[in-house]
Amino acid sequence: MTRQVLNTVTSCADPEAPETLTVAAARERILQSVTPIETVERLALRDGLSRILAENIVSPMDVPGHTNSAMDGFAMSGEDLPDDFVNLHVIGTAYAGASFQGTCGSGECVRIMTGAPMPDGTDTVVMQEQTMAIEEDQIRIGDGHRVGQNVRQAGEDIALGTVVLEAGRQLIPADLGMLASLGFGEISVRRRPKVAFFSTGDELRSVGEPLEEGELYDSNRYTLFGMLRRAGAEVIDLGVVKDHPEALSQAFTEAAKVADVVLSSGGVSVGEADYTKLILQKLGEMQFWKIAMKPGRPLTFGRLQDALFFGLPGNPVAVMVTFYQFVQPALHTLSTGKPYLPFTLQARSECKIRKRPGRFEFIRGRMNQTPEGTFSVLSLSQQGSGVLSSMSKGDCFILLDASCDGVDTGDTVTIQPFFSLV
Numbered sequence: 535m536t537r538q539v540l541n542t543v544t545s546c547a548d549p550e551a552p553e554t555l556t557v558a559a560a561r562e563r564i565l566q567s568v569t570p571i572e573t574v575e576r577l578a579l580r581d582g583l584s585r586i587l588a589e590n591i592v593s594p595m596d597v598p599g600h601t602n603s604a605m606d607g608f609a610m611s612g613e614d615l616p617d618d619f620v621n622l623h624v625i626g627t628a629y630a631g632a633s634f635q636g637t638c639g640s641g642e643c644v645r646i647m648t649g650a651p652m653p654d655g656t657d658t659v660v661m662q663e664q665t666m667a668i669e670e671d672q673i674r675i676g677d678g679h680r681v682g683q684n685v686r687q688a689g690e691d692i693a694l695g696t697v698v699l700e701a702g703r704q705l706i707p708a709d710l711g712m713l714a715s716l717g718f719g720e721i722s723v724r725r726r727p728k729v730a731f732f733s734t735g736d737e738l739r740s741v742g743e744p745l746e747e748g749e750l751y752d753s754n755r756y757t758l759f760g761m762l763r764r765a766g767a768e769v770i771d772l773g774v775v776k777d778h779p780e781a782l783s784q785a786f787t788e789a790a791k792v793a794d795v796v797l798s799s800g801g802v803s804v805g806e807a808d809y810t811k812l813i814l815q816k817l818g819e820m821q822f823w824k825i826a827m828k829p830g831r832p833l834t835f836g837r838l839q840d841a842l843f844f845g846l847p848g849n850p851v852a853v854m855v856t857f858y859q860f861v862q863p864a865l866h867t868l869s870t871g872k873p874y875l876p877f878t879l880q881a882r883s884e885c886k887i888r889k890r891p892g893r894f895e896f897i898r899g900r901m902n903q904t905p906e907g908t909f910s911v912l913s914l915s916q917q918g919s920g921v922l923s924s925m926s927k928g929d930c931f932i933l934l935d936a937s938c939d940g941v942d943t944g945d946t947v948t949i950q951p952f953f954s955l956v
């Protein structure tokens with residue numbers, strides 16, 4: 535009796551068989567294809583928030599510009615500090631913004647306010663609370679002081695000529711303040727990446743349209759819009775495109791004309807209406823991978839004229855997972871010219887998670903900070919790649935790599951908070 539064997543493994547010799555890549559290998563290949571944006575824009579300082587600095591910022595001055603007092607008190611020469619106590623003659627006052635003009639001699643001191651430049655002849659400040667008024671122009675100080683105390687040296691924060699911010703840095707509020715402290719009213723930043731995207735699927739309707747039997751609202755364009763905005767991209771929404779080769783070819787061509795990166799969602803599997811690969815092959819260069827991950831297994835990647843192209847899967851969770859794992863790193867390198875490093879934390883699993891080895895799984899979880907300051911995480915009950923509410927209820931991915939064969943309650947797992955993906 536012959537036994538029929540059902541072949542479920544694709545042969546390596548099959549030229550049509552896509553390679554199966556690890557998440558890290560796919561990301562690496564994508565990042566190798568990225569050429570960072572060099573175009574520069576000049577902006578008013580405030581408009582530079584969250585933008586990518588295009589040039590090294592060299593300090594044109596010392597900050598602070600003058601050696602000054604860190605306290606309200608009395609400035610004097612350290613040589614006058616006593617072993618027991620001493621009375622000093624107060625010869626004037628130094629204010630921040632109105633310095634004392636004279637020179638302070640031996641046996642003298644100057645009343646000084648925080649931030650006021652240190653008068654000539656002084657190098658030490660004694661706090662007001664540590665002095666005793668003897669007469670109107672005389673104070674007494676005791677022992678226990680140190681030469682040079684309570685004084686901020688010129689250039690202590692930033693020295694003239696040092697590189698304070700490097701090209702490729704994303705500007706944070708502290709940077710704006712620092713740039714202002716150096717007198718910069720304008721800065722050069724890199725142009726934002728332009729990203730055009732469209733959804734594919736005959737079953738999709740845009741919000742505002744009535745739904746017929748079997749139809750659903752296009753949600754991917756909204757999640758993509760949100761993720762792209764957070765990633766600092768200029769977004770170009772090209773709407774929903776039908777699963778028709780001509781309509782798709784037109785969308786591909788139009789997108790590549792206006793964007794640095796083109797994203798489509800849907801149509802990358804092996805269904806009859808899945809045209810993405812064919813069209814990319816025809817109009818650009820295609821690489822298609824099966825990635826050993828869940829969700830988000832099939833990914834089309836390549837070039838469409840001068841643009842990078844990502845054919846993301848259609849399932850709403852798979853779109854978000856592949857965006858965060860592949861598109862976001864590519865946009866990061868495109869915008870900053872710097873390598874991408876995922877931000878992860880360690881957390882204690884509050885539950886058992888079943889998994890078979892072989893592929894990387896991105897489990898949606900909710901993280902909690904314990905009273906001790908450590909993190910724990912709970913996996914959400916619904917993990918289907920179409921269950922978008924898991925991304926909305928969740929706040930992190932639990933990263934289970936290919937070798938992991940399940941998690942027990944109490945095990946330590948690696949998590950990637952969604953807030954780090956913006």
Ligand code: AMP
Pocket residue numbers: 733734735737738750751752753754755799800801802803805847848849850
């Ligand atoms: P596909 O890869 O085109 O077969 O799509 C996979 C699944 O994702 C199907 O159930 C689609 O209906 C669904 N899907 C595709 N695109 C979208 C979209 N833009 N919004 C919501 N669901 C989608």
Ligand code: MG
Pocket residue numbers: 734735736800801807848
């Ligand atoms: Mg489809």
